[in-house]
Amino acid sequence: MSNMVGDFGTTGNVSRLSLLATFSIATGNAPPLTRARDLPGFGGSTSFVHRSTSPIPSSGRPSIVPRVGLFIPCYIDQMYPDVGFATVEVLERLGVTVEFPEAQTCCGQPMANTGCTEAAAPLARRFVEIFEPYDAVVCPSGSCVAMVRAHYHEYFHHDPRYDALRPKVFELCEYLVDVLKVDKLPVRFPHKVGLHQSCHGLRELRLGSSSETIVAPFNKAKQLLELIDGLELVDPARPDECCGFGGTFAVSEEAVSCLMGHDRIADHLQAGAEVMTATDMSCLMHLDGLIRRDKQPLRCMHIAELLAGRPV
Amino acid sequence: MTGHPTRAAEFIALPQRAAWHDQSLWFVRAKRDKAAKAIPEWESLRDAAAAIKAHTVANLADYLEEFERNAKKLGAVVHWARDAAEHNAIVLKILSDHNVKRVVKSKSMLTEECHLNPHLEAAGIEVVDTDLGERIVQLANERPSHIVLPCIHKKKEEIGELFHEHLGTDAGASDPQYLTEAARGHLRDRFLKAGAGLTGVNFAIAETGGFVVCTNEGNADLGVSLPPIHIACMGIEKLIPKAAELGVFLRLLARSATGQAITTYSSHFHGPRAGCELHIVLVDNGRSTVLGQDDFRRSLNCIRCGACMNTCPVYRRSGGHSYNATVPGPIGSILEPARDPAKHASLPHACSLCGSCSDVCPVKINIHEQLLIWRRELVKKGLLPLTKRWAMSIGSAVLQRPWLYQMVGGMGRMALKLLPRFLVYSRLNPWGKQRELPTPPKQSFRDQFKARHGK
Numbered sequence: 157m158s159n160m161v162g163d164f165g166t167t168g169n170v171s172r173l174s175l176l177a178t179f180s181i182a183t184g185n186a187p188p189l190t191r192a193r194d195l196p197g198f199g200g201s202t203s204f205v206h207r208s209t210s211p212i213p214s215s216g217r218p219s220i221v222p223r224v225g226l227f228i229p230c231y232i233d234q235m236y237p238d239v240g241f242a243t244v245e246v247l248e249r250l251g252v253t254v255e256f257p258e259a260q261t262c263c264g265q266p267m268a269n270t271g272c273t274e275a276a277a278p279l280a281r282r283f284v285e286i287f288e289p290y291d292a293v294v295c296p297s298g299s300c301v302a303m304v305r306a307h308y309h310e311y312f313h314h315d316p317r318y319d320a321l322r323p324k325v326f327e328l329c330e331y332l333v334d335v336l337k338v339d340k341l342p343v344r345f346p347h348k349v350g351l352h353q354s355c356h357g358l359r360e361l362r363l364g365s366s367s368e369t370i371v372a373p374f375n376k377a378k379q380l381l382e383l384i385d386g387l388e389l390v391d392p393a394r395p396d397e398c399c400g401f402g403g404t405f406a407v408s409e410e411a412v413s414c415l416m417g418h419d420r421i422a423d424h425l426q427a428g429a430e431v432m433t434a435t436d437m438s439c440l441m442h443l444d445g446l447i448r449r450d451k452q453p454l455r456c457m458h459i460a461e462l463l464a465g466r467p468v
Numbered sequence: 469m470t471g472h473p474t475r476a477a478e479f480i481a482l483p484q485r486a487a488w489h490d491q492s493l494w495f496v497r498a499k500r501d502k503a504a505k506a507i508p509e510w511e512s513l514r515d516a517a518a519a520i521k522a523h524t525v526a527n528l529a530d531y532l533e534e535f536e537r538n539a540k541k542l543g544a545v546v547h548w549a550r551d552a553a554e555h556n557a558i559v560l561k562i563l564s565d566h567n568v569k570r571v572v573k574s575k576s577m578l579t580e581e582c583h584l585n586p587h588l589e590a591a592g593i594e595v596v597d598t599d600l601g602e603r604i605v606q607l608a609n610e611r612p613s614h615i616v617l618p619c620i621h622k623k624k625e626e627i628g629e630l631f632h633e634h635l636g637t638d639a640g641a642s643d644p645q646y647l648t649e650a651a652r653g654h655l656r657d658r659f660l661k662a663g664a665g666l667t668g669v670n671f672a673i674a675e676t677g678g679f680v681v682c683t684n685e686g687n688a689d690l691g692v693s694l695p696p697i698h699i700a701c702m703g704i705e706k707l708i709p710k711a712a713e714l715g716v717f718l719r720l721l722a723r724s725a726t727g728q729a730i731t732t733y734s735s736h737f738h739g740p741r742a743g744c745e746l747h748i749v750l751v752d753n754g755r756s757t758v759l760g761q762d763d764f765r766r767s768l769n770c771i772r773c774g775a776c777m778n779t780c781p782v783y784r785r786s787g788g789h790s791y792n793a794t795v796p797g798p799i800g801s802i803l804e805p806a807r808d809p810a811k812h813a814s815l816p817h818a819c820s821l822c823g824s825c826s827d828v829c830p831v832k833i834n835i836h837e838q839l840l841i842w843r844r845e846l847v848k849k850g851l852l853p854l855t856k857r858w859a860m861s862i863g864s865a866v867l868q869r870p871w872l873y874q875m876v877g878g879m880g881r882m883a884l885k886l887l888p889r890f891l892v893y894s895r896l897n898p899w900g901k902q903r904e905l906p907t908p909p910k911q912s913f914r915d916q917f918k919a920r921h922g923k
């Protein structure tokens with residue numbers, strides 16, 4: 157029995173010691189383990205909002221007029237200008253005047269998501285330079301805001317300019333809900349609508365609770381859609397499955413991407429949706445492309461268009 | 469390059485296969501949701517599990533030594549393997565020293581990772597996987613397509629055919645009950661003849677020197693209760709400090725894996741049975757390298773529950789074999805490139821970055837962020853195709869110059885409008901294979917905004 161206690165394998169003590177040495181070196185060099193990635197927690201970063209810059213105090217009129225910069229993602233600028241105008245209209249109706257800094261182009265997400273951080277870095281730097289003068293930056297894309305808020309750290313290691321800008325960059329719905337505290341919308345949209353939960357807004361900005369997490373359910377986009385007169389929200393069977401756009405994924409994994417999109421469309425159709433909406437036009441561009449090719453009876457509209465009262 | 473996209477497209481091209489696979493796994497995900505919702509403190513459990521793992525990994529050397537001490541006190545023999553080759557050599561030596569010719573093995577992803585079976589088989593030792601799913605893929609000469617549900621890619625008719633061929637079941641029979649009974653009879657014989665039983669380890673406890681193996685079929689228990697030798701192979705990250713912490717993980721594991729409250733068998737092993745031998749093989753095989761990497765250290769938290777696979781919209785539609793890896797799916801797309809970046813370069817891109825895996829993971833691994841970081845690593849290693857890298861550099865150069873961006877954007881919109889359909893939707897445009905492109909507007913937002921605001 158005695159030979160059963162102790163090493164008698166082929167490797168013996170040498171590899172055991174070197175193994176332990178590796179650990180010690182590895183752990184010795186390691187910075188703190190639980191490095192928080194600074195993803196905005198549940199409820200987004202509302203706590204950072206300066207109350208003094210809130211454009212709509214209880215009186216209903218702005219006290220101090222904040223400078224709000226409009227960030228229009230490049231593909232919306234080029235292909236979906238009306239989503240930009242719908243955003244402007246929604247904000248203006250609520251008493252917010254927006255400026256559109258013309259030097260802006262793109263947040264750099266396509267490069268970053270391909271791993272080309274060197275190509276993304278100058279775009280990230282430009283973004284911060286262009287938008288830092290504003291009190292708030294509003295953008296009708298959860299994905300692009302997530303790029304800025306959740307993924308810019310890599311380009312700005314503790315740069316105070318970025319740290320100051322970061323909590324001031326908002327996706328449109330969260331700006332309306334968290335900052336403007338919108339509780340009515342004077343628009344009508346008498347249609348059955350399926351809300352597609354764009355992933356980056358949902359899981360990186362926490363615009364809503366995801367179906368995986370066991371928390372009290374909330375959803376900022378839904379909260380706003382429920383304010384629209386006549387709008388009936390339908391419930392797809394899978395509440396927040398990805399549409400399969402995923403940037404270059406849409407092209408590099410064409411087969412999977414399109415199948416994912418087809419499945420989302422089928423789910424919204426079976427739920428009775430006439431219109432599919434989302435906080436990201438990129439998801440809708442992909443879905444709309446499939447819908448039009450297959451001649452499905454479904455329209456895609458960005459949530460800003462619904463909030464602005466655009467007809468179908 | 470035949471990477472993930474090609475294999476995924478092949479899987480999708482099989483009639484109805486992807487839809488069926490997707491629905492089977494979504495069913496498991498839905499069961500997990502229900503089980504998790506039944507626990508109000510679910511999110512705190514996840515936090516606790518992540519914290520325990522982070523602490524253990526930060527003090528791994530100490531805990532490993534504590535485990536070794538205590539396991540030896542219980543009468544186990546502890547072996548240390550730096551890599552797969554050492555692991556395989558150790559197992560083979562134990563078996564040859566005892567002249568063992570037949571081995572039964574319960575599920576162990578580690579032995580898959582080390583390719584133990586072919587190594588033993590080459591030495592003339594028969595290895596029988598006793599987990600039903602694993603036995604099926606073993607008979608089919610395939611690798612598991614899922615870490616918890618190894619043959620989830622197979623329909624019962626295919627299993628019927630396989631059993632007809634190998635176990636002599638009736639031709640055309642596909643009743644699961646009948647097939648399971650047949651497998652049982654076949655396996656019972658192997659259990660009785662085995663000279664040693666191999667198992668994996670789900671959790672090893674430093675303070676006691678004991679370990680826990682979770683199965684639903686009881687095959688691990690039978691496999692180590694009959695033969696006189698038990699060899700337990702474990703990755704060094706399987707350790708937890710205290711027995712009291714086990715509850716956190718057992719509650720998370722089964723619920724995340726299959727939606728069960730607990731696995732049917734959670735068997736605790738404390739030293740060998742009287743007159744028998746227990747060998748524990750501690751395997752590094754790249755884990756200490758990952759431990760030294762800030763960006764990837766948290767991947768060592770993984771308890772191999774498979775929840776990230778069940779939730780992954782890409783995995784569900786492309787099948788486990790499309791990953792061509794021991795561990796497929798989201799976590800596999802982090803672990804496998806760490807072992808062989810060139811071979812697995814397409815895996816970090818087999819992901820739409822939806823983040824569902826990170827939210828479902830019971831030990832809170834930031835899976836989708838690590839996949840993104842892997843993409844950056846692939847660029848650094850020169851493993852992103854040049855065309856893509858150039859496209860991104862050119863894109864960046866354009867986007868850094870608003871005038872150029874406006875010009876290119878305008879030209880693009882114009883081209884879309886003017887070019888004939890057959891050119892736009894050519895084979896060079898994967899977007900257009902199943903999708904229309906957006907209808908380009910006359911003017912960009914910025915042009916119209918300027919016009920409207922008179923600037």
Ligand code: SF4
Binds near residue numbers: 799830
């Ligand atoms: S990464 Fe998380 S979800 Fe995936 S198998 Fe490991 S523990 Fe389970």
